[in-house]
Amino acid sequence: MILPLESFRGIFALTIALHHFKINTSIYSSNYIQNGSLVVDFFFVLSGFVIALNYIDKINSKKEIITFQKKRFYRLYPLHLLTLLIFVFIEVLKIFIINYTDLKPTYLPFDSFNNYYSLVSNFFLLHGLYGTSYNIPSWSISAEFYVYFIFALIVYKFINQNKFFYLLIVISLIVFLLEHYGLKSLQKFIYPTRCLYSFFIGVLTYYFFNKNQKKINYILPLICLLMSIVFIIKSHKLDVNFRYIIAPLFFAPTIFFTANLKNENFYYKILSNKFFVYLGSLSYGIYMIHFAVIWFFRQISKFFYNVLELDNLLIFDKSTGIIITVFFIALLIFLSHISLHYFEKKFRFKNKKKC
Numbered sequence: 001m002i003l004p005l006e007s008f009r010g011i012f013a014l015t016i017a018l019h020h021f022k023i024n025t026s027i028y029s030s031n032y033i034q035n036g037s038l039v040v041d042f043f044f045v046l047s048g049f050v051i052a053l054n055y056i057d058k059i060n061s062k063k064e065i066i067t068f069q070k071k072r073f074y075r076l077y078p079l080h081l082l083t084l085l086i087f088v089f090i091e092v093l094k095i096f097i098i099n100y101t102d103l104k105p106t107y108l109p110f111d112s113f114n115n116y117y118s119l120v121s122n123f124f125l126l127h128g129l130y131g132t133s134y135n136i137p138s139w140s141i142s143a144e145f146y147v148y149f150i151f152a153l154i155v156y157k158f159i160n161q162n163k164f165f166y167l168l169i170v171i172s173l174i175v176f177l178l179e180h181y182g183l184k185s186l187q188k189f190i191y192p193t194r195c196l197y198s199f200f201i202g203v204l205t206y207y208f209f210n211k212n213q214k215k216i217n218y219i220l221p222l223i224c225l226l227m228s229i230v231f232i233i234k235s236h237k238l239d240v241n242f243r244y245i246i247a248p249l250f251f252a253p254t255i256f257f258t259a260n261l262k263n264e265n266f267y268y269k270i271l272s273n274k275f276f277v278y279l280g281s282l283s284y285g286i287y288m289i290h291f292a293v294i295w296f297f298r299q300i301s302k303f304f305y306n307v308l309e310l311d312n313l314l315i316f317d318k319s320t321g322i323i324i325t326v327f328f329i330a331l332l333i334f335l336s337h338i339s340l341h342y343f344e345k346k347f348r349f350k351n352k353k354k355c
Contacts, residue, residue, distance in 0.1 A: 004271030010279025012039040017290035023314045025321040031233040045251045048202020059155045078347040087134040130188040143195035165200045172197035180241040198248040205252040218267030224254040285336030
């Protein structure tokens with residue numbers, strides 16, 4: 001494990017959570033949080049890098065492909081299924097609310113994007129191949145699961161793997177550009193294309209790292225991180241597909257240079273701080289749980305405390321909004337801690353025993 005990269009997971013998972021936590025605070029109104037959905041592409045690049053680091057030389061048979069994919073399944077699916085069931089419960093709750101109260105949900109139960117077709121797609125981890133539904137952030141987990149399989153097949157089947165990684169990146173670029181310039185039938189495929197493009201940029205970043213490992217001081221890693229953050233802040237000025245194209249080109253060098261950090265410098269020590277590293281271990285829980293927490297918070301705020309909502313933004317006074325945001329982060333970390341130790345690890349342990 002490269003500790004600074006693990007810390008990035010936790011920090012950016014909280015970024016996504018705050019991006020979805022729509023209340024009127026200076027935190028939410030900042031361009032970094034407003035454009036925070038782009039850090040999903042950072043996760044894809046980082047995932048490609050880490051998967052290549054751990055598996056590029058370990059998939060040499062069909063059995064090892066199956067073992068690899070089983071590990072990914074046990075890592076991703078249990079918490080996905082749990083959060084999916086929470087959102088199914090929410091849809092059932094809507095039926096009760098419609099029949100027994102005067103309240104009206106924004107969307108009818110099992111309607112719109114949370115329909116029965118989407119439910120089946122979610123169950124089979126197919127939903128990220130065409131859009132979002134139920135636990136909205138889980139689209140990326142769906143897309144990534146099948147990109148893992150593509151990676152494993154290429155590593156197993158081909159000696160000159162880089163050519164295929166470059167080819168997939170080029171195909172992704174073509175999809176982005178065709179959709180941008182008018183071929184709107186490709187719009188639903190932008191979700192998996194983001195994953196494919198960024199993931200294999202991450203894989204190629206590992207190849208470059210593997211051949212150019214040289215411990216460096218903090219200057220280049222810090223500059224690359226700051227450039228990545230500045231790009232996220234300014235990214236709303238670009239058309240959306242160009243954001244997806246350019247962002248990984250900032251994220252990849254950030255990951256590359258951070259992975260080459262000297263252990264003794266102060267920047268490495270900050271990013272390897274026990275709290276940040278532990279936050280990284282909670283990142284999957286933070287990412288998967290936060291949307292359900294936000295849903296319940298919004299319903300309680302609107303229907304029990306009559307909090308005003310304008311343009312999908314809950315309106316609190318400034319100090320209350322900040323306090324609520326801090327409490328939300330603390331609650332999310334706590335729930336993710338519970339999830340990791342009392343739910344997720346059980347499946348990972350079972351998986352190790354089977355494999």
